[in-house]
Each structure stands twice: as structure tokens, then as C-alpha cells.
Amino acid sequence: MAFTLIGWQESEDEASVLLPKAAITDTHVTVVGDIIYVPGLNKLLAEYVQGSATGRFAELRSPSLRAKVLQDLAPISLAATTPNPALFAPHFHNPITLVEGEGLEALYDQTTAVAAIKTILAWLGDGVPTPITGDIMTVRVAATITAVVGAWVNGALTFSQTLPKGRYAMVGAAFWQANLIGVRFAPVGAFWRPGLFGVATVGIQQAEIFRYGRLGTWFEFESLTPPTIEIVCFAAGAATIGGYLDLIKIA
Amino acid sequence: MSLADLLMERFKVKTRAIENPVITSIGATAVLVLNNNPNRLAWVMVNLSVNAIYMALNNGVSATNGIYIPPNGGNVSMIWDEDFQTTAWAIWGIAPAGASAIYSFEVVEY
Numbered sequence: 001m002a003f004t005l006i007g008w009q010e011s012e013d014e015a016s017v018l019l020p021k022a023a024i025t026d027t028h029v030t031v032v033g034d035i036i037y038v039p040g041l042n043k044l045l046a047e048y049v050q051g052s053a054t055g056r057f058a059e060l061r062s063p064s065l066r067a068k069v070l071q072d073l074a075p076i077s078l079a080a081t082t083p084n085p086a087l088f089a090p091h092f093h094n095p096i097t098l099v100e101g102e103g104l105e106a107l108y109d110q111t112t113a114v115a116a117i118k119t120i121l122a123w124l125g126d127g128v129p130t131p132i133t134g135d136i137m138t139v140r141v142a143a144t145i146t147a148v149v150g151a152w153v154n155g156a157l158t159f160s161q162t163l164p165k166g167r168y169a170m171v172g173a174a175f176w177q178a179n180l181i182g183v184r185f186a187p188v189g190a191f192w193r194p195g196l197f198g199v200a201t202v203g204i205q206q207a208e209i210f211r212y213g214r215l216g217t218w219f220e221f222e223s224l225t226p227p228t229i230e231i232v233c234f235a236a237g238a239a240t241i242g243g244y245l246d247l248i249k250i251a
Numbered sequence: 252m253s254l255a256d257l258l259m260e261r262f263k264v265k266t267r268a269i270e271n272p273v274i275t276s277i278g279a280t281a282v283l284v285l286n287n288n289p290n291r292l293a294w295v296m297v298n299l300s301v302n303a304i305y306m307a308l309n310n311g312v313s314a315t316n317g318i319y320i321p322p323n324g325g326n327v328s329m330i331w332d333e334d335f336q337t338t339a340w341a342i343w344g345i346a347p348a349g350a351s352a353i354y355s356f357e358v359v360e361y
Contacts, residue, residue, distance in 0.1 A: 162286060
């Protein structure tokens with residue numbers, strides 16, 4: 001099962017009106033203003049909303065959703081900074097089918113008349129994930145990336161250990177940093193950007209669905225050509241990110 | 252036949268050498284000279300300084316805990332078929348007298 005992570009992020013005062021948020025600048029899907037055009041992975045698997053203290057509602061909107069129900073998103077994190085895994089309600093095993101090529105928007109509403117950054121992440125895939133089991137090893141990684149609000153910014157991963165030469169399946173991950181909201185992988189030679197949301201510190205439990213093979217194989221890579229990552233943060237500036245990768249050596 | 256072909260025929264490996272993979276000087280505090288690397292097949296370390304250097308497999312290396320490397324060209328090396336697993340282990344070094352230049356290289360499979 002392939003999946004990819006897209007998002008919207010904008011600082012705005014919605015003043016009690018559901019307003020579309022600006023799509024995060026992206027190089028692997030088509031983005032025009034507030035709209036992300038649904039790619040070939042047209043199954044909506046999960047969403048995460050990082051809002052503001054006075055947030056009220058969030059929803060996704062597209063032509064095909066209008067024919068049914070605009071997807072209201074719940075719960076909403078009312079903290080301004082990093083995500084809370086307890087407020088993640090994924091539906092990986094009950095995907096919502098969108099139409100490839102249609103425009104997808106994310107809307108948010110808050111009551112306070114003060115602009116605040118909101119981030120809405122969405123996971124798109126090609127079907128229900130098949131969990132994978134095996135000899136899973138976990139290795140620590142790090143990255144230092146200068147975040148830009150409203151954009152996915154790429155950076156290299158530094159591994160704490162040298163992997164034995166070979167080919168690996170990436171089957172889980174966790175990342176943390178004080179302002180980190182979304183992290184996704186850019187595997188060498190691959191197109192999709194599988195990812196997850198970040199947490200504030202290493203002491204916070206990552207959402208279990210993202211660990212230890214529960215979403216199957218995210219991608220494969222050779223030990224000499226590891227993936228890079230792309231991040232989106234709550235604030236701009238240098239971000240020193242810690243993380244763990246769950247790997248299975250397949251060759 | 253080229254060297255690469257011979258290595259592949261006899262040992263079924265492709266290798267490359269990395270000079271000074273971590274540091275080029277050791278001081279009076281234990282430091283990593285080589286990281287743990289499961290792909291390493293051999294390594295060499297040469298003491299270029301006028302001071303005594305000691306190396307060990309842990310960061311407790313000292314003048315009373317480690318392999319002595321004499322000054323002015325003293326060296327130590329490991330190779331997989333003689334030193335087995337330790338060839339790939341992390342190597343720590345210390346120079347009790349202070350900053351001391353070293354040269355090292357490792358041969359790794361790729």
C-alpha cells in the first residue's frame with residue numbers, strides 16, 4: 001500500500017467562519033492556492049488538525065465530498081504548537097474515496113479575532129494498509145533543517161549507526177522537535193511522500209499506527225542511498241529534529 | 252584482471268577506503284577514532300605525534316587500559332579474517348599528553 005502526506009497551513013483570523021487554508025507548497029502534488037489536486041492516491045486515510053486555542057471546526061471539501069458530506073474533522077488540537085497523538089483519529093482501514101484530479105480544500109474556523117497558524121495534514125493512499133511483520137530494528141536518526149512556514153523543507157537524515165550494507169524496508173517512524181508538525185520522507189527514486197505528524201519531545205508517545213509495521217512498508221531503500229525528510233513546522237527557523245526509523249532488512 | 256575483479260572473484264565484495272573517517276587528532280580525553288561499522292573489513296591507525304597514544308574498544312581507554320601506540324609512526328591495525336568481530340567495533344583513543352595527530356583509514360564494503 002502506498003500512501004503520501006499533504007497539508008495546508010496558514011495564519012489567519014477566521015472570525016467564526018469556515019475559511020480555506022493555503023495549501024503547503026509541494027513538489028509532488030499540484031497545488032494552486034488553497035487547492036491540492038488529488039493525485040493517483042485518491043483514498044483519504046486520515047487527517048490531523050493542529051489549530052488554535054479558540055478553534056471550533058475544521059473540514060475537508062471537494063466536489064465529490066459535496067455530493068455526500070463535507071468531511072468534518074474531529075478531534076481538533078487546540079494547542080498552537082506540536083501535535084497531540086491523543087487527538088488523532090485515523091481511518092486507515094476505512095478510507096474515503098476521492099476522485100483523482102479533483103481539488104481538495106481544508107477549512108478551519110476559530111472565534112478569536114487574532115490571526116493564528118493552523119495546520120491540517122491529510123494522508124492519501126491507494127487502499128487499506130496491510131501490516132507487515134518481521135525482524136524489525138529501530139535506529140535513531142537526526143536532522144537539522146531550517147523550517148519555512150507554509151512549505152515542506154527538505155533535509156538530510158544523519159543515522160546514529162551505520163546500517164549493514166543492504167536493502168531495507170521502512171515500516172515505521174517517530175520524530176520530535178519543539179515546533180515540528182509534519183514530517184514526510186523523500187525516498188531516492190520514489191515519488192510519494194509517506195509521513196506522519198511530529199511530537200514535541202522524545203518523551204511523548206507517537207501514534208502507534210505509525211510504528212512497527214502497522215502501516216506496512218512505507219518504501220524501500222539501499223543502505224548507501226537513504227531517504228531525506230521534508231518537514232513543516234509551527235514556526236520558521238532552524239529545527240534540530242530527532243527521530244527513530246523502524247526497519248526490516250530485506251536483502 | 253583488475254583489483255576490483257579479483258576482489259569480487261575471491262571475496263565476493265566491493266570495497267573502498269575512507270581516510271580519517273572521524274578525527275585527525277586525539278587529546279587527553281577519550282574520543283571516538285572509528286565508529287561502529289558493520290561494513291568495515293579492515294582499518295589502520297598511525298600515531299603521527301611525539302606522544303604516546305592508547306586505543307581500546309570502549310571510552311574507558313587510558314594509559315592503563317588500552318593498546319599502546321608508540322610515538323612517531325607507531326601503528327595498529329585490524330583485519331576481518333584475523334581480528335573477527337572487533338574489526339567492525341567502535342575504536343576509542345586517548346593521548347594523555349594532549350593533542351596528538353593521527354592518521355587512520357578504514358576499508359569498507361559498499
